[in-house]
Structures are given as structure tokens and as C-alpha cells.
Amino acid sequence: MSGAEVERVGxxxxxxxxxxxxxxxxxLLTGEHADAEDLVQSALIKSVPHWRKIxxxxxxxxxxxxxRESVSRWxxxxxxxxxxxxxxxxxxxxxxxxxxxxxxxxxxxxxPRQRAVIVLRYFEDLxxxxxxxxxxxxxxxxxxxxxxxxxxxxxxxxxxxxxxxPTAR
Amino acid sequence: xxxxxxxxxxxxxxxxxxxASQTPEGDLWRRxxxxxxxxxxxxxxxxxxxxxxIGALSxxxxxxxxxxxxxxxxxxxxxxxxxxxxxxxSPWTPSTDETGPIGPLVALVSAYRRATTWGGExxxxxxxxxxxxxxxxxxxxxxxxxxPETPVAPSPDGRWLAYYLTGATASDPYVSEGDPxxxxxxxxxxxxxxxxxxxxxxxxxxxxxxTWVGDTLLAEYGQITEFSSTPExxxxxxxxxxxxxxDTSDGALEPAVPYKVFPNFYExxxxxxxxxxxxxxRCAFDLLSADGSIEPLxxxxxxxxxxxxxxxxxxxxxxxxxxxxxxxxxGRPGPMVVADVSGPDEGVIRVLDEKPDAGVIGWAxxxxxxxxxxxxxxxxxRYVSLDVDTGERVEVMEQxxxxxxxxxxxxxxxLTGPGFAAPEPDFPSNPRYAWALGGALVVLLGGNFLWxxxxxx
Numbered sequence: 246m247s248g249a250e251v252e253r254v255g256x257x258x259x260x261x262x263x264x265x266x267x268x269x270x271x272x273l274l275t276g277e278h279a280d281a282e283d284l285v286q287s288a289l290i291k292s293v294p295h296w297r298k299i300x301x302x303x304x305x306x307x308x309x310x311x312x313r314e315s316v317s318r319w320x321x322x323x324x325x326x327x328x329x330x331x332x333x334x335x336x337x338x339x340x341x342x343x344x345x346x347x348x349x350x351x352x353x354x355x356x357p358r359q360r361a362v363i364v365l366r367y368f369e370d371l372x373x374x375x376x377x378x379x380x381x382x383x384x385x386x387x388x389x390x391x392x393x394x395x396x397x398x399x400x401x402x403x404x405x406x407x408x409x410x411p412t413a414r
Numbered sequence: 415x416x417x418x419x420x421x422x423x424x425x426x427x428x429x430x431x432x433x434a435s436q437t438p439e440g441d442l443w444r445r446x447x448x449x450x451x452x453x454x455x456x457x458x459x460x461x462x463x464x465x466x467x468i469g470a471l472s473x474x475x476x477x478x479x480x481x482x483x484x485x486x487x488x489x490x491x492x493x494x495x496x497x498x499x500x501x502x503x504s505p506w507t508p509s510t511d512e513t514g515p516i517g518p519l520v521a522l523v524s525a526y527r528r529a530t531t532w533g534g535e536x537x538x539x540x541x542x543x544x545x546x547x548x549x550x551x552x553x554x555x556x557x558x559x560x561x562p563e564t565p566v567a568p569s570p571d572g573r574w575l576a577y578y579l580t581g582a583t584a585s586d587p588y589v590s591e592g593d594p595x596x597x598x599x600x601x602x603x604x605x606x607x608x609x610x611x612x613x614x615x616x617x618x619x620x621x622x623x624x625t626w627v628g629d630t631l632l633a634e635y636g637q638i639t640e641f642s643s644t645p646e647x648x649x650x651x652x653x654x655x656x657x658x659x660x661d662t663s664d665g666a667l668e669p670a671v672p673y674k675v676f677p678n679f680y681e682x683x684x685x686x687x688x689x690x691x692x693x694x695x696r697c698a699f700d701l702l703s704a705d706g707s708i709e710p711l712x713x714x715x716x717x718x719x720x721x722x723x724x725x726x727x728x729x730x731x732x733x734x735x736x737x738x739x740x741x742x743x744x745g746r747p748g749p750m751v752v753a754d755v756s757g758p759d760e761g762v763i764r765v766l767d768e769k770p771d772a773g774v775i776g777w778a779x780x781x782x783x784x785x786x787x788x789x790x791x792x793x794x795x796r797y798v799s800l801d802v803d804t805g806e807r808v809e810v811m812e813q814x815x816x817x818x819x820x821x822x823x824x825x826x827x828x829l830t831g832p833g834f835a836a837p838e839p840d841f842p843s844n845p846r847y848a849w850a851l852g853g854a855l856v857v858l859l860g861g862n863f864l865w866x867x868x869x870x871x
Contacts, residue, residue, distance in 0.1 A: 253440075253443050256442075256446075257443065260442060264432045265429075265432060268429045268431070268432055269426035269429040270426070271429070272426060272428065272430065273422060273425060273426055273429075278429075278430045281429060281430060282430055282432070286442065289442050289446070290442055290445045290446045291449065292446070293442070293443060293445075293446020293449065293450060294446065294447075294449060294450035294453060341424065344416075344424070345421075345424055345425045345428060348421050348424075348425050349425060349428075352425075363418075363422075367419045367422055368419065368422040368423070368426065398418070405418055405421070406416065406417045406418070407417065
């Protein structure tokens with residue numbers, strides 16, 4: 246098997262093994278199934294040119310692309326999206342489902358970078374510095390975006406309890 | 415109560431599992447490789463553009479900085495000779511302000527010059543050094559006037575360049591024929607200094623061609639007393655003053671030598687030992703010295719047109735016959751004739767060329783003339799050495815087309831010196847190209863920086 250084929254097999258193995266986890270992060274970042282699928286595909290495609298260098302541990306690199314793409318894609322798309330102040334009421338009455346829908350709506354109300362900061366800090370468990378590096382922004386920006394995002398989430402979800410997270414690792 | 419992390423974990427369970435993906439196995443890898451190739455092409459193009467741009471910019475800058483004018487050694491004593499070819503200098507050829515003096519001038523040519531990066535073109539005089547280098551001459555207050563055929567004249571040894579000065583007049587200036595003339599200047603091609611003589615004048619001076627008699631400059635002039643320049647009529651009247659005589663060997667200057675001291679030297683040529691051969695009557699000729707003394711030489715039994723050229727040994731003369739008759743001229747050159755001035759064949763006229771298509775420039779030695787021929791096919795001119803005994807012709811200098819209205823002026827000593835292979839001068843490019851290229855590189859690098867910055871965000 247040639248070196249290129251080895252790389253390709255390694256990539257396919259990674260996709261099969263980690264696609265689900267990546268989709269979960271992407272879903273939190275986008276709030277839509279289709280957008281999450283697109284985002285993951287895009288991140289995986291963009292990782293191929295660098296695969297030789299990252300093949301030992303590709304996930305951090307792919308997740309970094311995922312996070313940055315979620316912000317930049319929103320910038321590119323927002324001109325054709327129509328915002329609405331009134332979200333459709335869920336048809337479901339299951340309390341768990343309702344709680345998830347509340348969070349989904351609350352996340353959708355955040356700015357893309359705020360949403361990305363929340364997902365990376367509270368779902369991916371990244372430190373402030375790691376989040377800053379992943380999004381290519383300053384640590385100070387991470388702090389301010391986190392503060393602003395939590396303020397919005399608490400307003401929309403008064404019962405939300407926020408975990409205490411470490412500031413550095 | 416659940417924490418934010420727990421709620422995010424729960425919401426993530428709603429994520430798609432990828433089973434609905436339409437992307438076939440292996441397609442992501444192929445698309446990734448396609449993206450890699452595209453990025454490679456873009457990167458290679460960018461690097462190539464950058465390398466070419468930097469290379470071209472460096473070349474332009476080095477080109478502008480490395481301009482040098484070949485200057486012959488021992489400037490004051492250098493032997494002049496004709497270059498094998500004259501070149502039309504680039505409009506961005508440096509001036510003597512930038513290069514420094516270039517030494518005695520073999521020739522003077524007129525060409526377009528762009529003095530400033532954003533300025534327009536203007537006609538200017540460029541000097542050709544004894545080694546074949548070119549530089550525009552900084553002739554301060556040169557009068558741009560139509561009064562004489564050319565407002566400049568190089569000395570026989572090429573060291574001095576005489577020119578008419580313009581400046582302020584005491585009263586309203588006469589400007590119908592260009593700048594008012596107020597004096598004469600001498601540019602020293604060895605030191606770069608300029609000596610000026612300004613004469614008091616109400617409206618400007620009425621002047622004729624500047625003439626060198628050996629080391630001495632003669633400028634005939636009068637004071638303009640009246641003029642009209644209305645659309646209905648234009649004209650002037652002037653009081654003849656005489657000559658300004660300026661001896662460069664000792665610097666002696668006489669601003670108003672009476673006009674009767676010198677004969678008319680409208681059609682004259684350099685003679686041996688710092689004299690001037692002046693024509694009189696149908697075709698008599700005399701030797702004129704700078705002090706005004708005249709030595710009658712001889713006369714030819716022919717009606718001649720144009721100057722009479724006396725060989726260095728004083729034994730022969732060459733001139734052009736006037737076939738149109740006295741007082742008439744069709745502009746057609748007549749036969750070129752040669753005659754002995756002394757000896758048994760004195761006065762016997764021999765035709766050198768029945769239908770010359772150009773004129774005599776002067777003698778190279780006792781048996782060879784330098785004549786200028788015009789080539790209609792490429793509108794160039796060729797300077798040819800013509801053996802007056804055998805009729806043999808050898809091209810000694812090529813003058814391509816492209817020079818401006820003033821004739822190429824050659825220092826007469828250069829006709830008698832050994833010729834040399836002319837080096838092709840540097841041809842500086844438009845400095846705007848360097849600016850534009852530099853700007854494009856800045857835009858390219860800035861655009862690349864912004865693009866990369868945006869991609870990373």
C-alpha cells in the first residue's frame with residue numbers, strides 16, 4: 246500500500262470513528278441538522294490538504310476548523326437569512342424535549358461567536374486559552390463573549406445553572 | 415436543576431448520526447484533494463507573481479540607480495573622435511545635475527526629456543561625451559527662441575557650449591518668436607559651471623547664430639526698439655549693436671564690438687589654426703581671425719551656395735555649386751565641387767558628386783571629407799568619409815531618426831580625431847513603472863494578508 250493510500254485509509258477510519266462526535270458539536274454550533282452535516286463535511290474536506298501533518302492526532306485540528314467555519318459561514322450566509330422575533334411553538338410536551346428546545350432556541354439567539362464560545366467552553370471543555378486559539382481570537386474576547394452569552398442565556402432560561410469552569414489549563 | 419453542560423450534552427443527542435448523509439464513502443477525500451490542488455495553484459500563482467514583481471521592481475530600481483555615463487580620461491586634453499553611432503536617449507536619461515559633468519562633448523542632440531516623474535515631455539539638449547555617454551545638459555535660462563536656427567553652439571574642442579539666455583527685460587518683452595533673449599552663457603562641460611553675461615535691454619536682443627572662431631565666441635546682436643505682435647501685423651525694428659566677443663582661453667569679454675570689425679559670416683566654416691573661413695561675393699573666401707583680421711585666400715570661378723570648407727593643410731576647398739543662379743534658390747543642392755587653392759592646378763574645379771543628397775560637414779584630414787547622407791528608406795542619416803582623390807566612401811557614423819527639430823551639432827575637432835565604437839547607452843525606464851509595480855506588490859501582499867486573516871477568523 247502506497248503512502249497516499251495509507252493516508253486515505255487513515256482519513257476514512259477517522260471519519261467513520263469520529264463523525265458522530267463531530268456532528269454533535271456541529272449541531273450545537275448550528276442548531277440545524279442540515280447545517281451540521283454541511284459544517285462537518287466542510288471541516289473534513291479542509292483537513293485533507295493538511296492530513297499528512299495532522300494524521301497522528303487530527304481531531305483538535307478538525308474541531309478548530311469546525312468552530313471557525315461555524316462563525317465565518319454565518320457571516321457569509323446572514324445576508325440571505327430572514328430573522329424572526331417569533332419562533333414556532335414546539336408540538337411536543339415532553340419536559341425533556343421542551344428543555345432541549347428551550348436551549349436550542351436560546352443558543353440560536355446568540356451571536357455565532359458567542360455560541361461557539363459557549364459550545365467550546367461548556368461542551369468541549371476547552372480552557373479560555375484553548376478556546377481563544379481555536380477561534381483565533383484573544384483570551385479577553387473569549388471572556389467577554391462568554392459573559393455576554395451567559396447573560397443572554399440566563400435571561401431566556403432563568404432556571405439554568407452554570408457550571409464553574411477553570412479559566413486555564 | 416441541570417447545569418449548562420448537562421443541557422448541552424442532552425441537546426447534542428438530537429444531532430444527526432450521519433446516516434442520512436448523501437456523501438459516498440471516499441468522496442470527502444477526493445474533494446479534499448481537489449481543494450489541495452486548487453490551493454496549490456493559487457499559492458504557486460501568488461508566489462510566482464510575487465517573485466516576478468519583486469524581480470521586475472528590483473530590476474527597474476537597479477536600472478535607475480546604476481545609470482552611468484562613460485567619460486573619457488583626462489577631460490581637458492581628451493582627443494575627440496566620432497562615435498560609430500548616435501543614439502536617441504531615453505526621456506528619463508539623467509541630467510548633468512545627477513551625473514556630474516561628462517567632459518568635452520563630441521556632439522549635441524535634441525530629444526524629449528521628462529524632467530520630473532509626473533511632468534510632461536519637453537525638448538532638451540543631451541550631450542554625447544568623448545567616450546559615447548549621454549546626459550541631458552542642465553542649461554539654466556536657455557532661451558527657447560526661433561530667432562537663430564539653433565540657440566546653442568558647441569566650441570570646436572567640445573569643452574564649451576554657448577547658448578542664449580532668457581530673463582527679465584526693462585520694459586515689455588518681445589515674445590513673438592519665443593523667449594526674450596537677454597544675454598549669452600557658456601556651459602563648461604568639464605567643470606559643469608556656467609558663465610553668464612546679461613546685457614541691459616528694454617525688449618530683448620535681436621540675435622543671430624552663435625559662431626566660434628577657434629576659442630572665441632562671437633554673437634551678433636542688436637537691441638529691439640519697436641515691435642508689434644498683433645494678429646494683423648507682426649514685426650520688429652532693431653538697432654544693430656555689433657558683436658559680443660568672448661575669448662574662452664583667457665576669459666576676456668567684450669560686449670559691444672562694432673559690427674564693422676567683422677564681415678558677414680552667415681555662411682562660414684571652421685578654418686585651420688582657430689580661424690573661420692568666410693565667403694564673400696560669388697565664391698571668394700577669406701580667413702577670419704577672432705580679432706577681426708582678414709586674410710584673403712582665393713576665389714572659385716563658380717557660383718557657390720553654402721559654406722566653403724578649407725582643408726587642414728590649406729591646399730584645397732570644397733563647396734556646393736549654386737545651380738539656381740544668384741538670388742534664387744530652389745532648395746536643390748547643386749554638385750559638390752573641389753578645387754586646389756594653390757599650385758599648378760589652382761582654381762581648377764572638379765566635381766565630386768553631381769547630385770549629392772546631403773551636405774558637407776567638414777574635413778577629416780587633407781584628403782578626406784566628412785559628408786552627411788540621407789537615407790530615405792529608414793529616414794536615417796549617415797556620416798561618410800569621402801576620399802576626394804579616389805571617391806572612396808566609408809561610413810563613419812550612423813544617425814538614426816528620432817531626434818527632434820534641432821540639427822545634430824558636432825564639435826568640429828571630432829571630425830579630425832580617430833573614430834570609436836559607440837557603446838549603447840543605458841536606457842532608463844519610466845520610473846512610474848517602478849511606482850506602479852511597487853503599489854501592485856503592496857496591494858498583493860495586503861490583499862493576501864487580509865484574505866489569510868479573514869480565513870483564520
